[in-house]
Amino acid sequence: MSFIELSRVTKTYRRAGHVVSPLVEVDLVVEQGEFFVLLGPSGSGKSTLLNLLAGIDRVDSGRIVVGGRDLSALGPGALADWRAENVGYIFQQHNLVPVLTAYENVELPLGLLPLGRADRHERVALALEAVGLGDRHDHLPRQLSGGQEQRVAIARAIVADPPLLVADEPTGNLDADSADAVLTLLQRINRERGATIVMVTHDPRAARRGSRAMRLDKGSLRHFDHEEAGA
């Protein structure tokens, strides 16, 4: 069953006086529960596509339907509500709030949902436990390693139990061991929670962790062959 459908999606923007078209009439279908990986060189439009899927950017033309909702039909307020309930976003640079503890950072998305204090506490504790940081509730981001910070960011992304997780180069800033741990964690979340994951990476080895990979180049998508790439 398809969960994400992109139909003839085009996105252009201006950069330093030039018109750039990272996505030209792109079509894509991602199935529910799939761990979909998007590869491509820098500036190929991977993050643009991810931002469109996450509802933080708008298409110029075409249509994006996620979980049966046409994102182009939603106004800014409705889109924000949709994001709060349906999307968990994992950034390359984790983007944790430096003045909040790990617990408080993970709790942030729950502030937008109609949940009681006890419910929120239970969910945050479970999310931190799931990423292996059950004993780091009171640590500020600066008191954690890069890998731990990224795991807190993953806990923040999954705490509201969204059906879609998008990850933009989640291992880009991590050493090999931490990157491996984060990818294993994403695989486990995909398997155990059934969340659909769309991950952007430029690392072919990371791409092998997904159930399917595609390469975005010069505005269009094509199948990515691990064997061909020698990953």
Added chain:
Amino acid sequence: MRYGLLLRRNLFRRRLRSLLTLGGLACAVALFATVESLNDGLEKALGGDQARRTLVVYRKNRYCPQTSHLPEYYAREISRLDGVSSVLPVKLFLNNCRTSLDMITFQGTPVETMLKQRRIELVSGDLARFEREPDAALVGRGFAARRGITVGENFRFSNVNVKVVGIFRAAESTEEEIILTHLEYLQRAGPVNRLGTVTQFDVLVDDPDRAGAVATAIDELFADSEEPTDTRPKIAFLESATRDLREILRFGRIFGLSCALVALALMGGTVVMGVQERYREFGAFRTIGYKARHIAGLVLGEAFLLAVLGAATGLGLATLLVAFGGIAVGVEGVQVAFSLTPMLFGKGLAMALICAGLAAAVPAWRAARIDVVQALRTI
């Protein structure tokens, strides 16, 4: 969203910057409150009920109590005039005729008439002892608080040495800043013995609407005498005496407004810097699902929290200054106490909140309108 937590933590994120802004705002609010408290004190001094019914008879062409000398027997002649209810001869002795922050004012009056004419009430001490002992004095509670005077002490200034036998509160705020003595004692105790002369007469009229006619009658009565008089309603007298003070106050208000503008600029700088360095964080908030109004609320909330803390500190400083600084402005024998009222506290808080609102409005609007994708790319 746990706004309170985020607001508090963000203020502490840049502690020194927040403290400097808070300090600047507190100083501006303290200055504003102190200047306005003098204005309130002045309005209180000019707005007493009794002032509408009272005339002040002064020596013509004299502007300082030290040089106004009128024969005490004028009291009898004034009291015979139609419309006069009672006449109180008053001898003034003070340390400074010009504008002063620490004026000491002795008022010597016939005790019995004074107690009938003035609405004073003892808060501590012994009234009978005051009536009985010629060198006894009652001290206004404002002056007593400023100078830390208590019942049983002796108070001495120049040749005047009195025993404090009571502290009083008065219906007229200016009277709470004086020392009341027996008339004859003060006439004899001054540097020059002026027995039989007084500084002024406080004349209570039956009908406030006839005060002008009575004043004219008094001045006509003594027009050809050796010591002619100048009689004015007490309000006009107070207004004339405090003219310089009001000029100073006007300057003080301009100064206070300038400080408020400086505080506004200071706060604006703090808010703008706070927003600029958190664009990426706001982008992350928007990605999670927070709306533009949440982000605007965060920026405005921080500014308002800073304003409330700054106002509380500033008003606390002003209270300390007024309560323990021992200051009251006096001029020509009229003393105006600084008066910090609940309304003034409200004004101080409102000023700080307006500064915060003005300083944070544009940054909040811009933070709310950020392009999420661009914000996430911010380094």
